[in-house]
Amino acid sequence: MIVVDGLSVSYGAVRALQSVSFEAPSGEITAVLGANGAGKTTLLRAISGLVSPLAGTVSKDGDVLTGRRTEDIVRLGVAHVPEGRGVIAEFTVEENLRLGFMIARGSLADALAEQYAIFPVLGERRRQAAATLSGGERQMLAMARALIARPSVLLLDEPSLGLAPLVTAQLMQQIRELCARENLTVVLVEQNATSALRIAQRAVVLRVGVVVANDTAAVVRDDENLRQYYLGMVE
């Protein structure tokens, strides 16, 4: 479980987040929604320690993450798949996965086999450079690389960006299954509110750094105001 409490972040004079508070429970997907520039990516970066907040804390299962280095936060089981996926294009598929396994214990071969079972296409392309993968395959690689270290928290930044609707739907289904099976805490940042709300249990809506809604996904989905003014969802 991730608890964000009164988190404020600024870039110079620009306030990116203003006392943001919410909880993301284990075994559930918490969707973070909002328009471009609402502070969604900043929120994830603050959780994984890439930016340091002005005020507020982030904690995971009672451990305070704020103030720790990114490298140490990752070792506490917080996996962050950044915007644009962060796949290292010059590396082969397997090298990317080996890098993801670096902080884990146990057998690399078993861990690789497990991920190739979940994402068969990665197994077929294990020796190829990641640069040769399609957008959907890269997203799978990024997820597999995050999951291979057996994290308890998964932060996903715009996983559907640039993917075809069908691929997005499959991806969302996969995220949901993983979340339930591994009892993961998933924080899913999405601009595509429709597909995110379809799989999420909870939703947090941000508007220029301020939380305007923090409720179950169903409530947010049915709120006419939120849909029209903050999420840009038009039926």
Next chain:
Amino acid sequence: MDAFLTSRNVSDLLGGVTSGVIYALVALSLVLIWRSTRMLNFAQGAMAVFATYIGFAILAPTTNYWVSMSVAIVAGLVLGGVTERVLVRPLYGKPEINPIVAMVGLLLVLESIAAAIWSTSARALATPFSIVDWQLNHKPVALSPFALYEIVTSLVVMAIVAALFQYTKLGLQLRAAALAPEVSRLLGVRVGRMLTVGWMLSTAVGAVTAVLVASNFFTGLTPSGMDGVFAFGFIAAAIGGLDSPVGAMVSGLALGVVFQFVGDYVNSNAVILVALGLLIVSLMVRPNGVFTRSAQRRV
């Protein structure tokens, strides 16, 4: 066959390879730092010489050559690590000339201190190998046991570095930290530590290079003895591409051979003009090096 092996062209080739491996090593150590920090270590030669002095001048002259060399390598590791932590770290993110200036300053300080402590006169290192060329039917082959030792040692160093990068967990992290620092941090790679390790490795490779250069009877160990070698090594790295370890090493070897032929067939003084000419032309045609793929894709 014998006549072939002692012919002028084969002699030039062998002589070229002997000096080419040195340029290749210098180029390699420059690439190691460039890839991870986008800095050109202008103090590379001076740091290498300093490490060599520690190995060969502080210990008694009777100390075993291999012990001295090991000490020099360890000194290189320490010097590289300390330099990165103390001098280089505050300069990340500063204008690109700041690290250049700082490394040139370090070059001057190290060479001056070395000269102040150990004087500028050349010091011969007693190598365990003869520098007299082998003979074939009473004609010399342009290869001595020492030259062979130089070539083999260089190739071994290159192989060790390549294996480290390709097959070890440390190498994977070093490469990742250089290619995508932020993503690497998100995967738990301690990027700062990797930069330190990169400088340590680079300076250790440099120390081996300086020991080889200084072991050569004709040059010996002098405080500024690596300036010229560094210049050639840089030219090799720039032509091959500072981003490409393989390119840098290949072009170092090739340059050694080209220079040998130019020196033999034209004039030994012309070598430097050819080197500068090659550098200028290649930088104008391929500013990022011959072996660097244009516009490397990043995701």
Next chain:
Amino acid sequence: MARVTRSGRSVGLILTAVAVAIVVAFSSSTRLALALGLAVAVLGVGATLVSLPAVRRGHPVATRALISVVVVDLAILLTFRVSATSDSNVAIGAAMSIVLLGLSFLTGSSGQISLGNGAFMGVGAFTVGIWADHHATTPLLAVLVLATLAGALVGLVLGLPATRLRGPYLAGMTLAFAVAFGAILNVFSSWTGGDSGLQLPSAVVAPHWLASFFGPGASALATSSAWLADISILVTGVALFLMANLFASRTGRAMRLVRDNDTAAELVGVSLPRARVIAFTVSAAYAALGGALWTLVNNSVSPSTYGFVLSITILSLVVIGGIGTIPGAIIGGIIYAFSAGAISWLTAHLGLNPQGNVASQLDGIIFGGLLVLTIVFAPMGIAGLVRRGWRRVRHG
């Protein structure tokens, strides 16, 4: 605006010419008092002009000319106060200021750096040596211009790759040039004299136009280093004046744009490659001019003077003085003029053996150490520190 600038320029030129003439006329030590009075007067006028922002804005060229004259005057005054050996130190330091102005321009306008300006100095120095070998009677000024052009030419050739290169590559290339310079001289050893260098055929004689100012005492000028120091300082003044205008010109401003932002520069129509090559060529030409003066002062030229260490020393001076700024270059030159004396003083006070290893390396250790400390703790050098201090004083 154009009219103001033009009139400002003519005022500046006339003032410079008058000041130059007066200074040359009075540089014999018997007229110390007169020169002193003049300097004070010029200083007063200059200070008044500089302190008035309106004047500074309306007559920028005149202001720059006045500052140049004041600097020249103060430096020449110095030559009255010091002995003959120090005279040549002052001459050498003034020439060094020219070199530093060039490097400051390169860095200030393009954000690039050269590690080969010692070798470019050598180009100018050897041009004078070689020319004097064959044409001993060429007027002094013509020789200086020739050397400057030679430096510009070599700079242009080496600067061509600069059109496409970023800092570290260019710095590495200039380093290679600096390290290789001795060997390059050897390639042309029939002209350059190889390792031993060249001795000027006869002591440089003060040119007639200069000597005529001194009247019957002219023959004494041949052996006195004072007039050479004065010439160096005058040339430095002219170089300073030109550089100040170049810094402030449209080209100069466009170049600073190049340094700060490539894309912005291209948007306003500045040709990046051309700006970089111009900056590099100007810095080489300035270095060559400084080297040419060195040959005149030393009456000889030796390849060992123009080794790699000189290039690093030049870099140290410009960084310690304040890289990319005109005052920084002047400060660097002053430091250089006094560094030899300061280091021998230090050697004596530390009780070091003047012939020992440590004493002979003291300058390298100090310059290198200061270089590192400056770039880490005060990247804008002494000029930057002074400016920051001044701002703090003004704004409380």
